[in-house]
Amino acid sequence: MTKRPETPLLDSISEISDLREIPRNQLAQLADEVRAEMIDVVSETGGHLGAGLGVVELSVALHHVFNTPDDKIIWDVGHQAYPHKILTGRREHMRTLRKENGLSGFTKRKESPFDPFGAGHSSTSISAGLGMAVAAELKGEKRNIISVIGDGAMSAGMAYEAMNNAGAMDARLIVILNDNDMSIAPPTGAMSAYLARLVSGKTYRSIRETAKQLSEHLPRFFSEKARRTEEYARGFWTGGTLFEELGFYYIGPVDGHNLDHLLPILDNIRDTDTGPILIHAVTQKGKGYGPAESADDKYHGVSKFNVITGAQSKAPANAPSYTGVFAESLIQEARNDDKIVAVTAAMPSGTGLDKFAKEFADRTFDVGIAEQHAVTFCAGLAAEGLSPFCAIYSTFLQRGYDQIVHDVAIQNLPVRFAIDRAGFVGADGPTHSGAFDTAYLGTIPNMVLMAPGDEAELRHMVTTAAKFDEHPIALRYPRGEGVGVDLPAAGEMLEIGKGRIIREGKSVALLSFGGRLAETMAAAEILSGLGFNPTIADARFAKPLDTDLVERLAKNHEVLLTIEEGSTGGFGSFVLSHLAQNGLLDNGLKVRPLFIPDHHFDQASQTSMYKAAGLDRNAIAATVMRALGNEKAANQVMTGGL
Ligand SMILES: Cc1ncc(C[n+]2csc(CCOP(=O)(O)OP(=O)(O)O)c2C)c(N)n1
Numbered sequence: 001m002t003k004r005p006e007t008p009l010l011d012s013i014s015e016i017s018d019l020r021e022i023p024r025n026q027l028a029q030l031a032d033e034v035r036a037e038m039i040d041v042v043s044e045t046g047g048h049l050g051a052g053l054g055v056v057e058l059s060v061a062l063h064h065v066f067n068t069p070d071d072k073i074i075w076d077v078g079h080q081a082y083p084h085k086i087l088t089g090r091r092e093h094m095r096t097l098r099k100e101n102g103l104s105g106f107t108k109r110k111e112s113p114f115d116p117f118g119a120g121h122s123s124t125s126i127s128a129g130l131g132m133a134v135a136a137e138l139k140g141e142k143r144n145i146i147s148v149i150g151d152g153a154m155s156a157g158m159a160y161e162a163m164n165n166a167g168a169m170d171a172r173l174i175v176i177l178n179d180n181d182m183s184i185a186p187p188t189g190a191m192s193a194y195l196a197r198l199v200s201g202k203t204y205r206s207i208r209e210t211a212k213q214l215s216e217h218l219p220r221f222f223s224e225k226a227r228r229t230e231e232y233a234r235g236f237w238t239g240g241t242l243f244e245e246l247g248f249y250y251i252g253p254v255d256g257h258n259l260d261h262l263l264p265i266l267d268n269i270r271d272t273d274t275g276p277i278l279i280h281a282v283t284q285k286g287k288g289y290g291p292a293e294s295a296d297d298k299y300h301g302v303s304k305f306n307v308i309t310g311a312q313s314k315a316p317a318n319a320p321s322y323t324g325v326f327a328e329s330l331i332q333e334a335r336n337d338d339k340i341v342a343v344t345a346a347m348p349s350g351t352g353l354d355k356f357a358k359e360f361a362d363r364t365f366d367v368g369i370a371e372q373h374a375v376t377f378c379a380g381l382a383a384e385g386l387s388p389f390c391a392i393y394s395t396f397l398q399r400g401y402d403q404i405v406h407d408v409a410i411q412n413l414p415v416r417f418a419i420d421r422a423g424f425v426g427a428d429g430p431t432h433s434g435a436f437d438t439a440y441l442g443t444i445p446n447m448v449l450m451a452p453g454d455e456a457e458l459r460h461m462v463t464t465a466a467k468f469d470e471h472p473i474a475l476r477y478p479r480g481e482g483v484g485v486d487l488p489a490a491g492e493m494l495e496i497g498k499g500r501i502i503r504e505g506k507s508v509a510l511l512s513f514g515g516r517l518a519e520t521m522a523a524a525e526i527l528s529g530l531g532f533n534p535t536i537a538d539a540r541f542a543k544p545l546d547t548d549l550v551e552r553l554a555k556n557h558e559v560l561l562t563i564e565e566g567s568t569g570g571f572g573s574f575v576l577s578h579l580a581q582n583g584l585l586d587n588g589l590k591v592r593p594l595f596i597p598d599h600h601f602d603q604a605s606q607t608s609m610y611k612a613a614g615l616d617r618n619a620i621a622a623t624v625m626r627a628l629g630n631e632k633a634a635n636q637v638m639t640g641g642l
């Protein structure tokens with residue numbers, strides 16, 4: 001274990017007012033201490049490192065200049081808010097970050113008054129900030145609202161919807177564009193190229209040189225309305241930026257690590273009453289920590305690591321990850337079918353499409369953080385006869401719901417949705433939980449919806465999706481490792497809408513949809529120990545439902561459980577509706593649907609979240625015993641007595 005860093009200035013802060021007492025000429029030292037503290041913390045906890053390292057100076061400067069929490073800072077995504085948390089009363093709890101009952105890895109309203117808006121998904125900060133700015137105005141309150149948004153997050157439609165709205169109002173909103181020329185991967189798209197041009201142009205150098213002078217001029221400049229309209233309209237400072245065209249006062253690019261530049265600019269902005277303003281701050285993701293600065297991903301998200309060497313400690317894998325199996329299977333399919341193309345919304349490594357891109361660079365599209373667009377882009381590709389795989393995490397696909405209904409399903413276009421991170425994801429908590437897709441996709445006419453019970457099934461489902469052209473089709477699979485089954489060399493096309501019986505038993509039927517299959521089988525073992533021989537079935541499809549299978553299970557068993565790693569309104573509801581509509585509940589069948597209960601689960605390990613949700617082996621077995629009226633055995637199972 002390395003020695004904790006020396007942090008005398010940081011140690012002197014117990015209230016935010018203490019930070020404001022620190023003389024400005026010592027703030028650079030404070031920033032260094034915060035950075036060292038953050039590296040030390042994340043080396044123990046893991047988490048999002050690179051983004052926070054890039055905003056240390058910005059965090060110190062914002063809290064020094066603005067009267068937080070009265071003035072409000074909204075961190076877009078929230079993954080860069082660790083320095084902000086360290087400075088705002090949470091330092092002592094930082095080592096509980098992303099753990100069960102610990103601090104969230106993102107901003108969270110219930111965690112602190114310094115977190116005025118919760119996040120996790122990107123590109124919400126300008127909309128939320130504008131709402132707060134307008135609310136303050138309507139309530140007659142004078143406060144500053146500052147939205148800090150990254151260049152990656154700036155690629156999403158929502159950011160432009162918000163700027164379009166804000167630019168047309170005179171709302172007092174401050175936007176800081178934190179431009180580190182990185183998303184999780186290097187950013188893509190014309191906007192990113194535009195920002196790079198703004199930063200690398202001659203104007204940047206001249207503004208850097210004259211930053212002090214600029215800041216001295218700001219208050220007078222802003223108060224002179226006539227000059228404002230004339231000179232800003234002509235792009236006096238920078239030659240007319242897109243942001244100015246949208247109605248923002250644009251300041252920058254400024255060096256986001258240089259407190260001598262940042263502080264006077266922020267002072268001046270605080271003291272003006274004009275708006276909206278956009279400060280373009282140029283920062284470096286991973287700043288100040290060598291291994292992060294030199295890594296391709298700038299240590300965006302890390303496991304625990306050795307501070308000296310930067311080496312991350314990853315537990316050895318027992319089985320290939322679902323993501324890896326998806327990517328390999330898709331590559332296999334694409335080798336034989338040149339119509340297959342793949343689309344990611346800024347998550348090439350997370351979805352495994354980075355591997356696909358290595359072999360099929362011109363058939364891979366990273367559209368940036370733009371899930372809605374990704375879905376409709378795929379609809380366009382499908383309309384022209386290609387076979388697009390739209391690879392998006394369950395939680396982020398929520399963004400593209402109308403596009404799935406309107407652009408894909410109504411037109412019955414064969415877009416293939418590869419939905420990773422279905423179910424609980426663990427440390428990222430409720431904002432990233434993939435709980436809802438079965439419910440929200442399973443209700444859309446034309447949609448086919450599959451979930452593999454293990455990684456071999458995933459391989460077959462990728463093949464099925466590749467070969468199936470009649471409807472849109474989705475496959476959902478969990479975060480993490482498979483269960484360790486043998487992988488077939490090649491996938492086989494599954495019969496659409498047909499499940500499989502894994503073990504034929506009697507009186508009790510366990511019908512699993514998706515990644516809880518292994519726990520279901522383990523629950524069957526517990527039940528065997530209690531003298532039962534349950535039937536185990538893998539539904540494979542939530543839509544179309546294998547109604548023959550469901551009816552057979554209902555007619556031949558006394559108890560029927562459905563098990564899924566998704567919310568209420570999903571697979572279990574589809575089964576129950578079918579049973580009810582066909583009178584199969586009229587004769588005493590005991591059906592118990594197990595799903596993620598109707599609330600948002602805070603972060604913990606995936607295992608512990610499933611236990612809390614009543615979706616682990618003990619809960620499954622106990623539910624059976626309870627349905628059979630044996631409360632005592634149910635309790636014994638739950639307490640590990642059986
Ligand atoms: C809607 C949505 N899509 C994808 C993500 C995953 N994601 C988290 S951070 C990130 C990159 C953000 O880049 P940027 O805003 O520039 O912040 P940086 O990490 O560079 O500081 C992405 C793609 C997300 N959080 N939300």
Ligand SMILES: CC(=O)[C@@H](O)[C@H](O)COP(=O)(O)O
Binds near residue numbers: 120421428479
């Ligand atoms: C902040 C964010 O949204 C991503 O960085 C996310 O945390 C990635 O999750 P995975 O680690 O599951 O890819």
Ligand SMILES: [Mg+2]
Binds near residue numbers: 151153179180
């Ligand atoms: Mg960035």
